[in-house]
Amino acid sequence: MIQNQHLTSTMEDYLETIFILSREKGAIRIKNIAKRLGVKMPTVTNMLKNLNEKGFIDYEKHEFLELTEKGLAIGKEIDRRHEIIRSFLTDILKIDYWLADEEACKMEHGMSPETLNRLIKFIDFVQSCPMTGESWLKYFNEYCQFGFETEKCLEHMEKFSKEDKKELILRKKKDENRHQLS
Amino acid sequence: MIQNQHLTSTMEDYLETIFILSREKGAIRIKNIAKRLGVKMPTVTNMLKNLNEKGFIDYEKHEFLELTEKGLAIGKEIDRRHEIIRSFLTDILKIDYWLADEEACKMEHGMSPETLNRLIKFIDFVQSCPMTGESWLKYFNEYCQFGFETEKCLEHMEKFSKEDKKELILRKKKDENRHQLS
């Protein structure tokens, strides 16, 4: 009973939306799906039939609407991608939240797991590396506004040598203590 | 005589491809467009008619095929986006070139100019900020492989304090000299 497993990015969008709605409220309304996706209700009804046949949702007209295990996995995964990409856009590039959210929608499909993992690591790295972190991201913002300024740049480096470095040495000591305990 | 200006991302892909081919060789062959886009020849012929009607190309069957000014602008712009995104993926995230190229295809549409500009700035900033640059990207690679290692991290910081900082101070002096000359 292997059904046509082909999943379009539109279908992924529907599953993501249903996933999000199911997290928010009890009942998932066709109206709400339509609103969120910017389509009309009959379009949703159509797609629900389709997703039902393919085994991604349990759906009885006028009655139930629920993700199957398979559908849930996909909805969740797309949502995860969405969050990651939006994080990159808001936290690193400092793009406005709603613009970032919109763009994330367009990028969340098709991106390979490899690239996605790299992106996760990159966000982590920028935030945890003592060379960078929030202060560096602040400098990036200044750079966007004023370009490269040697004077500012030296200031940043002074600050780094004096403050951030000490913090790391502190962190190192904590690490060592932890090792001794275990 | 205002035609239907609506431009789909598929149409953008065709214009990009034609732009690239026109840069490479003299004659733009339907066969080559088809090959590059992974479609059959009749599909291309269809689209060319469409693009012709909409004023993006000049096209006489069995004869000419050329981008109009309008079509050129779009083809060029999509190509630019493609390059920028691929740069980010290869130069910053260090993704394999061909995978990056593939992913760039999927992301190059829909991305807002704002985000694109931010991305350009970001690539520039990472590469030109003395805190980061190539060495920092190398550290990122290590981080991806081995995670966060306090020991390594301290080494990096030492190296930074000793070498990279000096380089910047040198740069500053050059700047000052330039100012005195002018």
Place this chain on the structure above:
DNA sequence: AAATAAAGTTAGGGGGATCTAATTATATTT
């Protein structure tokens, strides 16, 4: 120049995602 090969086009069809208009089912008011 005739025969063959390659490139391009036409014709007709299909799947995916959307719409409007009309209908039916469910919820809410009075």
Place this chain on the structure above:
DNA sequence: AAATATAATTAGATCCCCCTAACTTTATTT
């Protein structure tokens, strides 16, 4: 409970992009 409002579905159509098969035009051989 009847009337009304809201939500959901069905039916039928459109648009976009792709396909195969058959045909025509252009290029290459012999």
